[in-house]
Structures are given as structure tokens and as C-alpha cells.
Amino acid sequence: MSAKQDLLCQQGGERPTYLGPNLPEDIWCHIHSLMPLQDAAQSASISHTFLRSWRCHPYLNFTEETLCSKQNASRKGYTARRFIMTVDQILKNHSGIGVKTLKLSFPYYCEVDACHLNRWLQIAITPGIEEVTLFLPTNYKKKCSFPCSLLFGGCGNSIKYIRLAECAFHPPVGFVCLRSLTKLHLYQVRITGDELGSLVSNCFALEKLELIYCDELIFLKIPLWLERLSFLMVSECHKLQVIESKAPNVFTFRFFSGPICLSLGESSRVKDLDIMHPYMPNSLRYAITKLPSAAPNLETLNVTSVDERVNTPMAAHKFHNLKYLKIHLIGFSKAFSPAYDYLSLVSFLDASPTLETFILIVMQNDMKHDSVFGDALHVRRIPAHKHGRLRKVQISGFCSAKSMVELTCHILENATSLESLTVDTIFDQFNQDTVVEHGDCSRRCVQTESGCGPISRDMIVEAHKVLRAVNLYIIERVPPAVQLNVREPCSQCHKLM
Template structure:
């Protein structure tokens, strides 16, 4: 084929005779090359536009504007002291100056911590990028902007906001006014460290009929969260550390997953609630387990999966007045820290098993680093038994951070004797909290060494193994598979110093 000035693609194909043939892709339709160009990372797309007229034309309407230090190749050591802000600003200005403002689908603006971008310049960038047809807007600002910058809602008027499906804002104010009807296609909202009131959220909800996913994290101005019934598609809600929040009322009929971390307040999910999965944590000074067993059965009657995290449990788990009739999977993480009672009775967790007649999976995780307890060894009192309690559907039990506490041994023995359908029991003697994917041993993560663990925890893990051997193994029926996770023989070995 004859050579062309604008070669987009060349391939060398050596045949058996050693001849070289060249193929030019410039004959393909331009819309195909524009689509290929749109799939490139921003840096590669810019480089391609420098060497190809076809890509230069598509560059002027590139759909994905991803402005971060990494995509713009802004490095502190290359830009010099104070040069990061200048370099970042110059490159964003240059890209947007050459952009037509047409065809933008995604805008990600992640301003580095060292940058102090003028508010007028920031609004100018948004005015160019937020145009009809845009679908995703993500603005990451550093904390200095939180009290100084308010996202300009006016940019969403005139049809510019009706195509937005995903809105993510960080460290700014967001003040939707009364009659706000600019985000009709919105399916996902993520607000982190955003100043917004309950009434302003109500203005946002007023016409966001397509909303499916809502996350509110550290929104300190939020006192009341009321979700209206017309948000029929809303299935996921996360509320995290909104410390002034006192009321959560949801009438969304199809809310399926709810994640909450904060202070206890008035929680109402409506009579038509369909919440199946709940991840629930109260702040450090509250008894999450006690609150959950006394309040949640009537609040979330359709619950099937419950994950509880407690940082402060000063009282034993009480008996439940109501039952979790549909609960199948229960995970309890006793994180401990300073406020956890050293005399907490693990056997009292039987109350949760009794309150969950359909329970099939029970996972208990205990942070050994902070737990103080009376060991089963040297305790002359007889093992306690709770009679008349059967857990007929319980099939899988796992205890992470199994220790030699007498009440934990009693809980395990109780389950073995009363869970008539139990198929497997797993006890893990090493656990110090969830990190990453909860992989703590070198042979699982294919690394040369396990995660470092204090010596006293390793000693306790060996005491736990003794407790399993002395009190658990002999009680395990043949039909139940017992899995015991021991300390790593290489990384968790105890050095004995001879005199």
C-alpha cells in the first residue's frame, strides 16, 4: 500500500521470503479511531494527539478528563519547590484551552494537597468541563477548601446536569436550592467531608428518582436524614461518622444494604423496609452489641446478614425481647481498645444465637491485642452450661482470635453440644484486627514473613491451642469438621533464652 502522511497504525509482517509488508490503519472510519482514542489513559491520549491529525481532532473532544498528579505527570522532585501547583495548573489550563467542551463523559479533578487553586480558576475549569452529556463528576479537594469553596450548583442548570449519573464531592459545600431539578439521571452520590444540611439533601432528592447508591461520610452539618418514598431504586445507603446526625428516617421501599457508623440516634426504616444486609457500628463509647440485640429486631425485621463491630462493650449481652426471624449470617467483631470490659462474658453471646432461629453462619472475631480475661487454666469452677437452647440450623462457626478465656471455651462447647446441624468449626488462634483482605500468614499471602505480632499475643495463641486440645477436641462429634489455625511455626515461634 502507498505510504500516507498520517499513519495511525503500522505492523511489520515478515513472511517466509523475508519481505516486509506495511499496513496503515488510517483507512478505518474516523469514529472508530475516536473510540480507540477515548479508551486511552489521558497521558497516552495526549501523546497520540501530538503525532496524529486524526487523534488531534478527537483530542479536542476527548470524553475522559482525568486530572490527577499521576495522569498529568506532576512530580515534586521534577517541578521543584512550590512548582507542583504551577505545573498542575498550567497543564489543566492547557488541556481545557484546547478542548471544545463537547463530548465530555467523565471529569475527575483531584487537586494535590500542596496546590492552592484560585476559586475563580476552579469554577472556570468546571464551567468548561461540565457540559450537556457529561455522566460522571468527581471533585477531590484538600481540607483547606472545605470552609472556603461551595460547588456551583448553577453549572448544573440549563440541561448540563441532567445527564450526570455519578456525583462525587470531597471537602467543599454543596447547597442544592429549593426547586433543584437538575440531576434527574443521578444514580450514585458520594459526599465526603461535604457541608450539606438535611433540607438541602431533601432538595437534591426531590427529582433524583433514579438514585440507587448514596454515601454520606463525615458530613458534619447533617442533623437529620430523611429519605422519601419516591426513591424506589435506592438500594444502598452508607452513613459514616456524621457526628451531628440525630435522625435517620428512610421510606425507600427497596433499600437492600445499609452501612452505619456513628452515634446512636432515632433510626426508622419504614414498614415496607426490605433491608437484607446491615453493617452496624456505634462510636467508641456505646455498647453496639447490646444496642443491636435490643433495638434492631423490630427496626430491621427482614435482615438476613448482620455485621456488628463493637469498640466498647461494658456489659454482657442481654436476652432479646424480639427475634431476627430471617437472619442467616451473623458476624461480630469485638475490636476492644481501651474501653472494652476485661470481664466481658463471651457465653452471653448465646442470646444472639437464641434470637436468630434461622441462623446458618456465625463468625466471631476478637482483637486479642487488648482483651483481658480469666484463663480456663487454673480456674477451679465447673464449666457452665445453658440448658434448653437448640440452634438447629447453624452449620458453620468460625472464631477468629480464639483465646484461653474460660467464657470463650464455654461458648464453643455450648455450640458443639446444641448446634445439631453443625458441619464445621474453625478456630483461629492468631487475630489482631482486620487488615486488607484479612490475610495474616506468610503461606497464604506468599510473602517471606507473617505480619508482626507482639510476644504476649503469641504466648496467648499457644495457650489457646492448649485449651482446644484439653476442652474442645474431645467434644467434637465425628460429623463435624474441626479446623484449627495455629501460630506460624516459623514467624510466630517463641524464642527461649537459656540462662
């Protein structure tokens, strides 16, 4: 029986009624492979061709979205049992042949039996598979171990992408089964530095490595011969003390954790670096004292600090190639130190002779610094600090602190190639990188469906003070060739009552 005849509706007779084109069976199988999982399963129950295709369905995507109906979403116990039963039934009827992608992402309320899990993985992980994703429940207490033995015998040689979450992964020493692996993403995975080092040292095709909340890692060593590795992300690995990378072509590095011993090799080619120490103060001090020598070829640098207690020092070495600098200061959970001097950020500008773009983002509930409206303003000047390449400056969350006004005046007087200065009176996370022309900023809420986000009255009062500070101290210092963009408080949402 042809695929077309399978899909015909027969009513009391043997002669079918034509419902579709007469296509070859391999075309119907391809169409079937593109269907969502539930639709593919249902169509297999009415078509012999689709049933044969279903037993070799290449894309096995088991998630709450694909398997659980919205009507039963509130019945967690029922939904969990239904989810497990559906996965088990589908994989029991699958031949294991032709699988390209396996995604097992369990709802947080599921209880997963390790025996069932291993059996499902054994069915699906066969020669030819390219992607494996396993997300176990977040609150699952029995940490299952990913069965590395399934990757032996040629099953692992075709895998290009592995994503594991909430499990243990203990590849044995000399593990050489992932020769085609290009992306490895581990989230809350129990793996030691020795195990990870042994694993990646044989993944010669590896291009992207992401490690998040892997708390058994104490050191991370990446060997010289991983020439294709270009992206490295390490986040919230709380016990990590050392990162030593000799991979020659790591261009992008994202690091969010405590201060560590960082070694990127003498000829490091890291050009894009994003760094944050979420539980330690003075990230700016760390960045300016450690990074010029650790990553000498940087072109883009993003530094996020949650607490600056000391002024930013002058750099002993320079960022000779840095073109883009973003500094993000977060002060919502605690007030910024009133003693911190925004003018000390000139240290970064002075250490970056090729800098073209400087973005400063300040998020704080209230302003504790000395106000520019206190005593008469005498702008401090730092002689012999010229920033000849700087063309664009944007300050989001501008405040009326005396030292921030001084920083802005310093830039206007010493950035000889400056083209635009954007001052945003309120931090706007939706449009923080958008340059808004002066005069088009009165209504922020037109850019979102729900209006402006809620902010405190203190922040609204501060925003209106900023407008006064800009009019009194900034506008008169703006050179004719520089375009000044002032983003004002929303005329509807940020009124002073």
C-alpha cells in the first residue's frame, strides 16, 4: 500500500478517495520527520508508511511542551506519570535506527528512575546520532550518572552536541569517543577537573565549551591542540581556583565567578571578554590590574561589578587593542560605597589608547555620593590624559554625583574625536544600547506594550535632578562637533507628584 493510499479515507468500500499527491515513500517519510512529535505519533497510527517511518523517527524531542497538554498542566502527579509513560511507550516502539537528535527534558515535578533512564538512552543513542540533551529535574535528589559506556562502540563518534543538566558525568581516563563533538554544555553537572580535562583533550573538533554551576571543578585545563575551540564560558563554578587555557584560538571568553588564577597563554587571542565576580567586591580593580597581561589582544571588554569599595587604580599595563568597553555597576542589593569616585574610571580610558566606544551602566536605588548641587562645583582635571580615538560615549543611569559630572566633563574636554554623548537619566534595560535623539525621549513607554517598568520615587526624583545637572554643567562644555543625546524621564510614567 502506498503512502498516499495510507492517508485516504475509505467509507464502506475498497476504492479510496483521493486526498493528496502521489509522492514517493521517501518524501512522505521526510515530511513525517518534520512534524512535531505528537503529530508524528498520531499520524503513525493511521498510516503504514508513517508507522514504518515512526520506528526510525530521527528527532526525539521529549519535553513538557511537546508531551503535556495544557488542560492537565495543573495536575502535576497525573502529568508526571503521563510524561514518563509516553516517553517509555515511544522509545519501546522505536527501532533505534536513524536517530539524529535526542532531547530528554523532564518537568521539575517528575521522578525519574535510573533504570528507565539508562534503558531509554540505550535505545536512542545509536551510531549516527548527532545531538544529545539530557535535563533531569532541578529538585531531583538522586543524581543519575550519564552512562558513558553507551558512547563506546562507535555510538559517540557521530555526536556533535551534548547538553547535560542535573546529573553526574564521569568519563573514564583515555575517553576518546567524541571525535566529532563541536559543542559541550554542562549545567549543574558533577564532573572533576581531571575527568573534564581527559574528556576535552580528545575532542579535537570542539568549538564551544560552556560550564555552569559545576561545583566539583577546582581547576580547568584546556590543551594547546584544541585549535578549533573559539568560545569558552565558565559561570558560577564556586570551587574553581584555576583556569589554564592554551587553546590558541579562543576568541570569546565569558567568566562569571569569584577571582581565580587565570592563564590564557602568552599568545592569547581572546578578543571578546565578559567578566563578573558576583560575590566579590572590586571587579573593576581586578579587571584593570589582571586582564591587560592575561588577555593582551582584547578588543571588547564587558565588566560587571556588584560592589566597588575602592577607587579604580591606574593600570600598570595597557589594553593596546581594546575598542569597546562596557562597565556595568549594579547597586540594587546594596548601596554603592559613597566613597567610590566615578572619575577614577578614567584609568580604563587611559589604559585603552585605541578605545572607540565607552558605555557605563549604573543601576542603583538611590544616590549616596556627594551631590553636584552641594558646594560650588570645581571640576577636577587630570592633565595629560587624552583619548584620541574615543568616538561614542553612553552613560545609562546617569546620576547627580559630583564625581560622575566630573567624569563626563573630563571626557568632553579630552576625547578629541568624540562624535556623540548619550546621557540616560534612568537605567532602561530594554533600550540601554539605543541612542535616542534629543527631543524624541519624552515618552519611553511607547517602546513597550506595558509602559515603563516600575521604579522608586527616589529614582524619579534623582532623574529630574540629573536634568538640572546636565543643563547647568554639561551642555555648555559640549563641543560643536559632538552630538548630545539626553534621554529624559518618561512624561507619563515618571512624573513628580
